[in-house]
Amino acid sequence: MKLPSTVMENAVNSFARLPGIGKKTALRLVLHMMKQDKDVVQGFSESMLRLKDSIHYCVKCHNISEAELCSICSSGSRNKQLICVVAGLRDLLAIENTQQYNGTYHIIGGVISPVEGIGPEALQIDSLLNRLKNEDVNELIMALNPTIEGDTTSFYIAGQVKRSHPEMKISTIARGVAFGGDLEYTDEITLARSLAARLPYRINKEDEW
């Protein structure tokens, strides 16, 4: 598509380089931008620049942070003895959104995937082992995606941790049928796992498990 202005073409190309945005969507966004007031566009532009200038990663858990330690690692009200291992920031945000978890995190930055050429050395596993050495941690929760790659990575990390910290409690988030799900359409692996990992039925909160 030939555009009537090179400035506009540059803007369309800038948008079209973003993931999931094609040329037509990019053009729609640029036309939208052009209709906005100048200060809106300036604000947009500046918020992008500031992204690169003032955002860093937490030296402990690799969460995004504006200071050396992220808000979770520096918080006084979080349980520092509990580390939840997640693949990326979006998983951390998903768990934070439940408002049910009060420990800290460790973002390893992905999962082991031979197909994509990602080995364990590309992940933040060494820094996790270092944290276990230097901090007083008593449980590690593996919260990686329930896929082959996620399971492989959990298995690898658990092996490494057990070697240096044989007493460490390692758990993994529960697998089973999702809330609101439909047994009829649940895949066999999930259904078989949720049968094998069945829980005692509690009528009252106080009941014994």
Added chain:
Amino acid sequence: MKLPSTVMENAVNSFARLPGIGKKTALRLVLHMMKQDKDVVQGFSESMLRLKDSIHYCVKCHNISEAELCSICSSGSRNKQLICVVAGLRDLLAIENTQQYNGTYHIIGGVISPVEGIGPEALQIDSLLNRLKNEDVNELIMALNPTIEGDTTSFYIAGQVKRSHPEMKISTIARGVAFGGDLEYTDEITLARSLAARLPYRINKEDEW
């Protein structure tokens, strides 16, 4: 969703204000941006700013332009006696992409739509009538969307033009079944119109119509 950094939150909100982009997509775009080199982000940011600074509208046809006249209006090789009336820039680009049209355009900026509160005075119809007065035009092609609003707008413009220029040739782009379409699934209005507006079948290019 609570983000770990206000800078990041600003960037996500900036993206989420764009049409068709929700919070989750915005977060994905921001995370992508953060992974880019600084000069890529700077380039993106600058191309947005330049949009507002150096893009204007052609004083004649309201196409986007970096100068007073757009590249089409100032071109020596276009037929200035032919004006194609379109609703917006995207329609202009679609017609330009066919590479079959050699006249000029007039962007009216929308269609008459009482539901959305857009009356004829909100469109660039007066400036079209002015062009007809001052320029040597002999045909007006109405190329608005084939909808109720588009047809209403064409009808209104044609009436205005005929009042001041009774001799003006006014045409409209052909309606009918689309190339590659399926008669079975074509709606009744389109099919009835394409029957009523049937054309003589040409075996050779030289055949009489």
